[in-house]
Amino acid sequence: MASDAFLAMIAALRTCRACDDLPLGPRPVFQLSPTARLLITSQAPGTKAHLSGLPFDDPSGERLRDWLGLDRERFYDGSRVAILPTGLCYPGRQPKGGDAPPRPHCAPLWHPRVLPQMPAVRLRLLVGGYAVRLVLGRATRLEEAVRNHARHQPRHFPLPHPSWRTLVWEKRNPWFAAEVLPALKLAVAQALTE
Ligand code: SF4
Numbered sequence: 001m002a003s004d005a006f007l008a009m010i011a012a013l014r015t016c017r018a019c020d021d022l023p024l025g026p027r028p029v030f031q032l033s034p035t036a037r038l039l040i041t042s043q044a045p046g047t048k049a050h051l052s053g054l055p056f057d058d059p060s061g062e063r064l065r066d067w068l069g070l071d072r073e074r075f076y077d078g079s080r081v082a083i084l085p086t087g088l089c090y091p092g093r094q095p096k097g098g099d100a101p102p103r104p105h106c107a108p109l110w111h112p113r114v115l116p117q118m119p120a121v122r123l124r125l126l127v128g129g130y131a132v133r134l135v136l137g138r139a140t141r142l143e144e145a146v147r148n149h150a151r152h153q154p155r156h157f158p159l160p161h162p163s164w165r166t167l168v169w170e171k172r173n174p175w176f177a178a179e180v181l182p183a184l185k186l187a188v189a190q191a192l193t194e
Helices: 004-014 047-052 059-068 106-117 127-137 142-147 165-172 177-191
Strands: 038-041 081-082 121-127 158-159
Touching: 004 106, 004 177, 038 127, 038 177, 059 127, 059 177, 121 127, 121 177, 127 158, 142 158, 158 177, 165 177
Parallel strands: 038 081, 038 121, 121 158
Antiparallel strands: none
């Protein structure tokens, strides 16, 4: 049962209007509960998630679920799995193509308010370079952090973003599937069951 403080925080987050220049307007996309044991800090929602309000309901989400060893039912069980992006609203497009970076003041504004209200979190997945640098430091190199994931456990597990671009990267880096993904599945299973 969520506390009044938790519900008030969720209500404030849903109505956040701190960014008044977002191309599609503010619509924070997240999945949070005070009982979640696995926390996924990702990048920022795309247009599909902006419209539906459901994070990772796309091929990237399918790939992420495959990496984690979770089916849709368990992934979207908000009582066990939380999703808190680095930037909670769709940030728009970059002039050269691709989505713009997460809004830089979103995580400093919201993460310190949200994280203390999630005391059951055992493992936080840092999905993509923005999340990795946010939590592990701006100088952190994504590939190095992923390769050395054991150094960041048991609290954090750095990962690349599961976009289609990562398929090419995975082919060039077979150690990811051979060594990192089995360790990831084990860490996720332990976080959800122990
Ligand atoms: S991106 Fe973050 S800070 Fe900006 S309106 Fe959305 S929730 Fe608020």
